[in-house]
Amino acid sequence: MSHPSTYEPNSGFEKWLDARLPVVRVMNDQFITFPTPRNLNYWWTFGGILTFMLISQIATGVVLAMHYVPAADRAFDSVEHIMRDVNWGWLLRYTHAVGASMFFLAAYIHTFRGLYYGSYKAPREILWILGVLILLLMIATAFMGYSLVWGQMSFWAVTVITNLFSSLDAVVPGIGTRLVQWIWGGFAVGGPTLTRLYSLHYLFPFLIAGVVVLHIWALHVPGNNNPTGIDVKGPRETLPFHPYYTMKDGFALVLFALLFASFVFYAPNTLGHTDNYIPANPLATPQHIVPEWYFLPFYAILRAIPSKLFGVAGLIGSIVVLFFVPWLDTSRVRSTRYRPIYKWFFWAFVVTCFVLGYLGSQPPEGVYLILGRIFTAYYFLFFLLVMPVVGWIEKPRGLPGSITEAVLGPEAKPQAAPRQREPEAAL
Amino acid sequence: MADNVTPAQFPIPQDEDDPSRRDVIMIAAGGFAAVGLGLGLWPLLDQMNPDQSALSLATIEVDLSHLEEGQALTVMWRGKPIFIRHRTAKEIEEAKAVPLDDLIDPIARNPNVPDGSPATDANRAATDREPWLVMIGICTHLGCIPKGQSVTDYKGNYGGWFCPCHGSQYDTAGRVRVGPAPQNMYIPPYAFITDTKIKIG
Numbered sequence: 371m372s373h374p375s376t377y378e379p380n381s382g383f384e385k386w387l388d389a390r391l392p393v394v395r396v397m398n399d400q401f402i403t404f405p406t407p408r409n410l411n412y413w414w415t416f417g418g419i420l421t422f423m424l425i426s427q428i429a430t431g432v433v434l435a436m437h438y439v440p441a442a443d444r445a446f447d448s449v450e451h452i453m454r455d456v457n458w459g460w461l462l463r464y465t466h467a468v469g470a471s472m473f474f475l476a477a478y479i480h481t482f483r484g485l486y487y488g489s490y491k492a493p494r495e496i497l498w499i500l501g502v503l504i505l506l507l508m509i510a511t512a513f514m515g516y517s518l519v520w521g522q523m524s525f526w527a528v529t530v531i532t533n534l535f536s537s538l539d540a541v542v543p544g545i546g547t548r549l550v551q552w553i554w555g556g557f558a559v560g561g562p563t564l565t566r567l568y569s570l571h572y573l574f575p576f577l578i579a580g581v582v583v584l585h586i587w588a589l590h591v592p593g594n595n596n597p598t599g600i601d602v603k604g605p606r607e608t609l610p611f612h613p614y615y616t617m618k619d620g621f622a623l624v625l626f627a628l629l630f631a632s633f634v635f636y637a638p639n640t641l642g643h644t645d646n647y648i649p650a651n652p653l654a655t656p657q658h659i660v661p662e663w664y665f666l667p668f669y670a671i672l673r674a675i676p677s678k679l680f681g682v683a684g685l686i687g688s689i690v691v692l693f694f695v696p697w698l699d700t701s702r703v704r705s706t707r708y709r710p711i712y713k714w715f716f717w718a719f720v721v722t723c724f725v726l727g728y729l730g731s732q733p734p735e736g737v738y739l740i741l742g743r744i745f746t747a748y749y750f751l752f753f754l755l756v757m758p759v760v761g762w763i764e765k766p767r768g769l770p771g772s773i774t775e776a777v778l779g780p781e782a783k784p785q786a787a788p789r790q791r792e793p794e795a796a797l
Numbered sequence: 798m799a800d801n802v803t804p805a806q807f808p809i810p811q812d813e814d815d816p817s818r819r820d821v822i823m824i825a826a827g828g829f830a831a832v833g834l835g836l837g838l839w840p841l842l843d844q845m846n847p848d849q850s851a852l853s854l855a856t857i858e859v860d861l862s863h864l865e866e867g868q869a870l871t872v873m874w875r876g877k878p879i880f881i882r883h884r885t886a887k888e889i890e891e892a893k894a895v896p897l898d899d900l901i902d903p904i905a906r907n908p909n910v911p912d913g914s915p916a917t918d919a920n921r922a923a924t925d926r927e928p929w930l931v932m933i934g935i936c937t938h939l940g941c942i943p944k945g946q947s948v949t950d951y952k953g954n955y956g957g958w959f960c961p962c963h964g965s966q967y968d969t970a971g972r973v974r975v976g977p978a979p980q981n982m983y984i985p986p987y988a989f990i991t992d993t994k995i996k997i998g
Contacts, residue, residue, distance in 0.1 A: 526941065526962075529939070529940045529941065530939040530940060530941065530962065531939075532940075533938075533939040533940035534939065536940075540979065551846065551847055552842075552845050552846050553845070554847075555845055555846065555847060555848065555851070556847045556848075556851040556875070556876055557847060557851065557875035557876050557877055558875065558876035558877045559876075560876050562845075562847075562848065562851070566845065652873075652876065652878070653871060653873070653878050653942060654942060655941040655942045655943075655960075655961055655962060656961075657961050658961070659941070659962050673963060676976060676977055677977070677979075678938060678939075678977060678978075678979050681977070733964075734963055734964060735964060
């Protein structure tokens with residue numbers, strides 16, 4: 371939340387700088403003394419984890435680009451060259467590849483946390499929309515990065531996904547084909563496609579970084595939501611971000627890094643597909659084309675709809691619907707904690723996402739196809755029907771009077787919070 | 798600013814400052830800038846279209862003399878696989894026996910016959926050379942390469958081609974019979990230049 375600045379420039383240089391570019395003041399006010407609700411749980415640590423993952427991906431990506439060759443006849447070999455010849459190349463590439471998975475894992479947890487605690491509700495709609503925009507950019511970036519390996523899965527994933535745009539031929543004949551040839555730079559996926567994917571894969575992470583700055587900005591205007599979903603009532607209910615939440619986020623980050631490192635060092639290829647170690651062959655499609663695990667639910671939605679145009683519309687709609695969540699949810703309370711009916715629908719939605727993920731990895735036939743259709747229907751009904759209707763008919767459980775009361779019980783006497791000490795003492 | 802500087806010292810001739818005149822200048826300048834922006838943007842977008850070297854690979858010749866009845870051949874044209882099948886009499890009969898009403902896509906998709914021609918076997922096969930079927934071997938759903946060129950491939954229920962990605966099936970004239978593919982496999986522009994040689998493109 372916006373709060374009066376507590377920054378006191380001490381030295382002459384700090385005063386000189388503060389009058390010209392108050393960057394130290396902004397850092398102090400937004401990341402040291404920033405008032406943060408006292409009751410944030412560990413689900414709130416994924417914002418920090420995601421920031422770490424973005425930095426990790428950019429750092430490993432920039433050095434991988436020093437060795438990778440974006441040419442159709444050399445890309446695959448250059449990846450193997452990184453794995454075998456480049457000093458620490460195996461570590462850098464596995465960190466980057468597993469890092470993409472970890473990035474999505476954290477992003478999905480972060481998104482579900484926002485959904486559960488109603489963090490998208492007023493006054494945080496823009497914050498939420500920027501988050502969905504980051505998710506969209508992440509999806510595009512991960513897809514383009516995966517293509518650069520130029521193995522069989524890379525090549526055919528690019529073919530299938532770029533061909534999605536040809537479904538526009540059903541709207542205006544010819545326009546889809548023109549668009550796809552424009553994306554390819556030819557009449558099929560080939561060298562020109564690879565170089566442009568490489569160029570954009572380098573650009574997009576910096577777009578993400580830019581939107582992340584806006585996302586944090588939009589967060590710091592109303593301040594954090596919290597597990598009760600009720601507004602902070604006064605300074606007693608907050609703690610300065612440092613050291614309280616830097617420590618909490620830091621601890622969670624260490625645990626997350628343990629998981630990340632276990633994959634990098636002990637199971638670096640478990641999350642990938644073996645077919646991507648076969649060089650791309652434009653004349654042979656693999657038996658089953660399967661995307662990386664983090665795209666499987668969306669892939670299941672694409673395949674569940676038996677029409678090319680509407681399948682593509684469903685795929686895009688499954689993300690785009692998130693933009694409208696702040697207005698689809700009609701409930702007066704934010705946190706699902708106090709929503710006895712919606713709670714069940716929410717967890718059914720979480721299960722749906724997992725089931726769709728499993729179905730996306732299976733061939734689209736028989737019972738898998740039928741289940742895919744049922745769960746795809748629920749995916750959309752959750753947003754378009756459950757959110758507006760349940761919010762309207764449900765009687766929420768009684769909200770606690772304040773964050774303090776929610777944590778310490780109704781009889782608890784408010785006690786002085788340890789906050790806003792002198793900067794030296796806080797450090 | 799000093800107090801003694803008043804607008805009166807900089808008289809604005811009212812008759813020359815007609816507000817509508819300013820609007821015209823603003824709109825004209827804005828429009829001109831927009832046109833300039835569009836012209837400047839066009840090369841940045843058009844550079845992504847297929848380049849001259851890709852366009853120059855547009856024609857190939859293929860020798861078919863060694864292709865026996867029942868055999869198939871795959872060649873590359875514009876980076877795409879071209880399926881050439883020397884069909885058996887049985888395969889031709891099967892394709893001819895299909896009523897047009899049974900087809901998902903009733904259009905021939907063949908640039909060598911008039912636009913919008915029905916997808917009869919005659920309109921799909923080479924003109925006056927019925928055993929020969931030449932088409933772009935790309936599934937019209939999402940661009941995978943269907944199975945069916947090799948003798949041992951599973952060819953689907955209609956004996957033509959089967960796409961492993963999403964299960965589309967094509968008959969012996971390359972027409973889609975089971976979705977999700979919306980259209981018959983496309984036929985490239987081609988012609989027989991001798992009895993055993995075709996030119997594609």
